[in-house]
Amino acid sequence: MPTASRSNGPEREIPSCPSTSLRPICGHCDGFPTVTITIGQTTLSGQRKTITANCPACHGTGHTAPARAHTRIGA
Incomplete structure (x- = not known):
């Protein structure tokens, strides 16, 4: 991961996204x-x-809950 440093501070990681x-x-x-x-x-x-x-499905959040593990594997 790229790093950035300030002229007078310690190095810190830059988040990728x-x-x-x-x-x-x-x-x-x-x-x-x-x-x-x-x-x-x-x-x-x-x-x-x-x-x-x-939105009635997400109640105005824009995101849904991740699928549960047994749903993802088809159990």
Whole structure:
């Protein structure tokens, strides 16, 4: 793994991909768990009225729980 050092500090490891999660992305929302939908009406100030909807499968997290071991092996 590559390392980086500051001019006056100790060496530290650079993570290879810090945004990678160990939990799989939800197959229902593809990792986009919350959306804002305009309902076609406007407020008195001219802004659009919106509602927020969360993915029912992952409950707005964007990830699913990993499969259990006996499910993965087909038992």
